[in-house]
Amino acid sequence: MMGNSSKLDNATLSLFMNVNASIAISVIYMIVTTINLVGNGLSMWILIFRTSPKTPSIIFMINLTLTDLALGAALPFQIAYQFQGYNWKLGAKMCSVMTLVFYTNMYCSVLTMMAIGIDRYLGIVWPLLFRQIRKRKSNAVISCILMWGLVLSVLYPLMTTDLTFDIPELNIITCFDVLKKDMLPNVTAWAAFLFSMVFVLFLFPFCVTTFCYISVIRKLAEDSKTTQKKRAIRLAFIVLLVFTLCFAPNNILLLTHTVLRLFYKKSIYMSYKLSLCFSCLNSCLDPFIYYFASKDFRHKLRQIINLQSLSSGDSMKMEQRETLYSAHCTFEGQEREHSKVSLVPKKTTA
Incomplete structure (x- = not known):
């Protein structure tokens, strides 16, 4: 959203004055925070302390969990901001940090899920050709560092710009809800920024x-x-x-809203704001990815929550063994009874 305090569009002003929307967004964030911290806290404990060896897939999952936990730690600040009527009281630097955490979580998650997908693709489709490459933990660590480097380089303007905005008529200071046009030097810079976010960090990985x-x-x-x-x-x-x-609506609406605002002076900011809420839901769904992507993670999780750790195939084999053992015992019993009978002298008739 670009503008200044005297030229805010009606859609943005109505959002700031919409108490019901603010409460609804806050409730969504509270639910996400609770599920995020519980699910990803448990996942991080399993991945670090209970899972061995640390395969490339596990390293990617640890990286993904780390970004999710960072988001879970940042969401309470966003909840307080919403409840205070979009009035940010923690200063410009803290606003930049919270905004950076939001978007870093989104795009690091996108790139990490792409890395997990590539790892599974190489392991299943080309198991022999890339076997040695996939075994090297250093490759996974380097990949994670490159992901962070790429995301932070694209989001660099968010780190170097004052993202707060004073709206005197409402007596509030917003955080990343109104962006100044001079955040970037010209339209070309804005186009490059949006292209990098939407196409490089989202569409290509997708x-x-x-x-x-x-x-x-x-x-x-x-x-x-x-x-x-x-x-x-x-x-x-x-x-x-x-x-x-989680990711597609936010990126599509971000691009659409910015183009409409830059060239047509129109806004769909309410829709974009709601899509930002849904983008946080990825942190609640990521533990399910670990469950289906890692056999060791499934086994450890089943042990922790006291579920039967055997798969359905193993259970059937166990039942078959028990059935065979029971039949074997019955057969042995019958043999023993037969041998007892055969030892009794037969009576002869006169």
């Missing part, structure tokens, strides 16, 4: 991730591994759900 999971499902369908195929389909469904429900 296409790569979709390709990887479709290829994995096709490969497993050819190999007729029913259980593994079902799990891969569930994982693909959850990942694509996170992209379409």
